[in-house]
Amino acid sequence: MNNILGRKVDLTKAIIGAIIVSIGFLGLLFAPAIISIFSLTITGILSLILVYGKKNVAQIFSRPISPFKNIIKYFFLNLVVSMGVALILKYALHWTLQSNPVNEGFSPLLFITIPIMLLGEELFSIYFLSIFSSKFNLSVASILSAVIFGLVHFSTYYSGNIFHTLVHILLIQGVARIIFNQAAIKSNSIITSWIVHVLFDFSTILIVLFFS
Numbered sequence: 001m002n003n004i005l006g007r008k009v010d011l012t013k014a015i016i017g018a019i020i021v022s023i024g025f026l027g028l029l030f031a032p033a034i035i036s037i038f039s040l041t042i043t044g045i046l047s048l049i050l051v052y053g054k055k056n057v058a059q060i061f062s063r064p065i066s067p068f069k070n071i072i073k074y075f076f077l078n079l080v081v082s083m084g085v086a087l088i089l090k091y092a093l094h095w096t097l098q099s100n101p102v103n104e105g106f107s108p109l110l111f112i113t114i115p116i117m118l119l120g121e122e123l124f125s126i127y128f129l130s131i132f133s134s135k136f137n138l139s140v141a142s143i144l145s146a147v148i149f150g151l152v153h154f155s156t157y158y159s160g161n162i163f164h165t166l167v168h169i170l171l172i173q174g175v176a177r178i179i180f181n182q183a184a185i186k187s188n189s190i191i192t193s194w195i196v197h198v199l200f201d202f203s204t205i206l207i208v209l210f211f212s
Contacts, residue, residue, distance in 0.1 A: 001060045001126070002188050004052050005133045005141075014131050017047035021124050025152055028120060037113050044123025051131070060126065064187035067195075074183035074196045078176050079203065085171045089164075097168055098159040102205065110205070115198050122180070122194045125149050129181055142181045150174030176200070 024043025028036050048057045064070065089095045102110065125145050132141035150169040157173070158165050184193035 001062060001184055001190055003059050004048070004056050004126075004130045005138060005185070007052070007130070007134055009051050009131060009134045013051045014134075017050045017127065018131070020050070021047040021127050024120065025124060028117060029155065033113075037116050038120075040120025040124055041116060042120075044120050044127060047127050048123065048130075051127075060190045062189050062191075064189035064192045067187060067189075067192055070183055070187045070192050071195050071199070074179050074186075074192075075199050078179045078196065078200050081175055081179065082172050082200075085175070089168060089171075095164050095168075096159050096161070098157045098165070099208070100156060100204070102201075111202070114201055115194075118197045118201060119194055121149075122184075122190050122197060125177055125180065126184060126190055126193075138185070142178050142185075145181065146174040146177035149177035 021040070021043050024040040024047075027039030027043070030036070031039055045057065048060065086097060090097055102114070125148075128148050129141055129145040132144045135141075136144070147170065150173040153169045153173045154165060157169050159168070180193040180197055183196045184190050186192075
């Protein structure tokens with residue numbers, strides 16, 4: 001996967017790719033279920049192919065380096081960080097945090113649809129990570145992609161308070177994105193960050209179900 005990081009890209013293609021993948025995200029949020037499930041995954045792949053070509057995009061899905069070690073490491077790191085931030089915001093600052101609607105409307109079908117949709121989110125994020133890495137060092141690129149990832153979750157986690165929601169999505173979803181990015185970079189494969197992302201989302205769903 002790291003073959004697409006730090007490469008010079010055609011600006012026109014990068015902009016068109018950003019538009020395509022953004023349309024896919026809108027499809028994820030607002031389109032009928034049959035479209036929303038696949039929209040971001042499809043547009044994410046198309047955008048990456050447009051900018052980097054099929055051969056380089058295929059290498060994004062290469063066999064991960066130290067997969068089990070990296071999956072366990074980054075899954076638990078994200079779990080601890082996310083829960084820690086959530087506890088501070090909710091119980092120390094007494095903020096009202098909006099939960100993900102998916103957690104409140106559980107269906108066994110989610111075990112099929114969520115992995116597909118999260119692959120789209122990974123492709124979306126890796127796209128922006130790679131584009132930013134063509135202009136900035138990898139740490140800055142990861143932070144910028146994390147900010148975008150956090151902000152696109154605004155409508156999902158809007159609590160009625162704009163400032164609280166921004167802090168929420170940047171410190172939880174945004175920081176999670178940095179951790180997911182590291183999982184992909186360290187293992188040289190989007191497969192690792194995808195699995196970590198899926199495991200994390202499933203774990204939060206199961207935690208909510210257990211305590212509800």
